[in-house]
Amino acid sequence: MGIVERKEREKEEMRKLILEAAQKLFLETGFEKVSIRNIADAIEYSPATIYLYFKDKNELLYAIHNIGFQKMIEEFYPALSLADPFDRLVEMGRRYFRFAFENPELFDLMFIMNAPMDALACRDDIWDEGRSAFGLLIKCVQDCIDAGVFKYQDAEVAAIMIWSSVHGYTALFLRKRLDMFEESRRKELMEEAFDLFIKTIQKGL
Amino acid sequence: MGIVERKEREKEEMRKLILEAAQKLFLETGFEKVSIRNIADAIEYSPATIYLYFKDKNELLYAIHNIGFQKMIEEFYPALSLADPFDRLVEMGRRYFRFAFENPELFDLMFIMNAPMDALACRDDIWDEGRSAFGLLIKCVQDCIDAGVFKYQDAEVAAIMIWSSVHGYTALFLRKRLDMFEESRRKELMEEAFDLFIKTIQKGL
DNA sequence: CTTGTTTACTAAACAGTGTTCAGTACATTT
DNA sequence: AAATGTACTGAACACTGTTTAGTAAACAAG
Incomplete structure (x- = not known):
């Protein structure tokens, strides 16, 4: 029965095709400005086709959010091999930052936007x-x-505290709440604040 | 020339009417789900009228964002009269939290959503x-x-560090990134993490 | 009191959005 | 060869923010 296997393979490929086109459009245009019709145009299919592979737009965004996590965890790995545990922690923080600055749209999807969490919630999944x-x-x-x-x-409470702090800088920066500081000082100021943290x-925890 | 004064008063009242209807709808339904038409319906005017008082939806959201800041600063004031400066700081943090939990939609508008900052940017204002x-x-x-x-x-760098941290908890919580912890433990965990911070x-800064 | 002008407002349209569904054309099975 | 199943789409639905031409009332000047 190679036929059902081929069909499944094709289905998987189509999902990939949609996902890759969507990701490309999203990352270069921003999530808010890309519509299902845009994605359909890019892959030369009708908009309705996308709904055969994804329940709704939230599910599509959730799938891309997953790709983001794969990418982020990959970028974390080198940090984990550092000898000193505290160095490891600092390097993870720096990489969280860097990931956000280099992939602002993906980061947004992973940690700020509502859409992917809504997709999760309505399947009451974890x-x-x-x-x-x-x-x-x-x-x-x-x-x-x-x-x-x-x-x-x-460790859990401490981890929440650390995550919150690093995430705070990032979220405020990405959502332009640090634009009240001059652009030249901004990154420097963030670096200093992170170092201070x-x-x-190191001293107080 | 009392006539131009009356007209200005009327214009101001109309702005207020729109703003209050908008605020009410937004706070009870969420910002994403309220349209200009909804607001127009609520005040029994045509949608086009709203555009005589606000350039676009972003300007309207920016105006409500301002109301939010008035409210937040009001809620900060009692904390500022505490004798000990560190107590003052802690109390401000707690009030930042509380404001966010009690006015999630307003907080979102003030510190997370893009819309009000976009309104600012296109007038290149501070x-x-x-x-x-x-x-x-x-x-x-x-x-x-x-x-x-x-x-x-x-003080500036330290303030950024502290703000980021407190904001981090809040943003992660509001955008449901802490929902991976059981609901019962969630608030307790956040309290503990904040206390730890x-x-x-206190020890290390 | 009658002009002309300004103001406040709206109906209707434009161009877009996410989403659904009946219908078609082709692949597969019987 | 006929019947079934699958993949896809055109067209529609009910929205969205926004613009514009046009109307009716308020006001100012003669």
Whole structure:
């Protein structure tokens, strides 16, 4: 029965075709400005076809959000091989930053936009991608605790605190709430604030 | 010439009428789901009329964003009268939180959504509301430095760090990125993480 | 009081959006 | 060769933000 296998393969390829066209359009034009019709035009199919492969636009965005997590975790890996656990943590923070600046649209989808979470909610599923990425952070924080870098013992709570902080800079920056500082000083200021955070948790956590 | 004055008064009242109807609809239905036509219906005018008082939807959202800042700064004031500067800082953080939880749609508009910043950008204006709210925080941090609570001397950088952190929790929570924790533990976990942050900067900053 | 002008407003249209569904043409099975 | 199943689409539905031409009332000047 090679025929059903071929069909499944074709179906998978079509999903990929849609996803790649969508991703390309989204990343170069921004998520808000790309419509289902644009994507359909790009792959030379009718808009209705897309709905044979994705329940709605949120599902499509959720699928791209997943690609984003794959990419982010890939970029985290080199950091995880550093010897010192605290260096590891700092490098993860820097990479979170860098990922956001280099892939602002993807980051937005992964951590700011409502759409992908709405897709999750209406299937009442769990956010596995977020969980596994957060898992990397927790492990790293636990290593810091075990190595005696941090006195505080609850790795999960500490991880939330660290994530929130790093995410805060990023979200404020991407959503233009730091534009009240002159453009020249902006990045420098963020660097300084991040360094300050690092030094503060090194001393105080 | 009382006639032009009356006309100006009427114009101002119409703006208010639109703004209040819009605000009411937005806060009870969410910003994404309210259209210009909905607002027009609510005040029993044609949609086109709204465009005589606001350039576009972004300007309308920006105006409501301003109301939000008035409200937030009002809620900050009691915190500013606390005697101890560090208590002041902590209380401001708690009130930032509380404001976000009690007015999620307003908070979204003020610190997460793109629309109001787009309105600002296309008039190339400065985000005065943000600046003045941030000013309160800087002053508070400066007081902590002067009182010897913090060793670190740059109030602006420290303020950015603190804002980012508090904002991080809030943004992740509001955009449902903390839903991977069980609902029962969620708020408790956030409280703990915030307390940890407070203790950490108290020791390490 | 009658002009002319300004103002406030709206109906209707434009160009777009996400989404659904009946219908078609082709592939596969019987 | 006929019947079934699948992949796809044209066209529509009910919206969206926004613009424009036109109307009716308010006002100012003669």
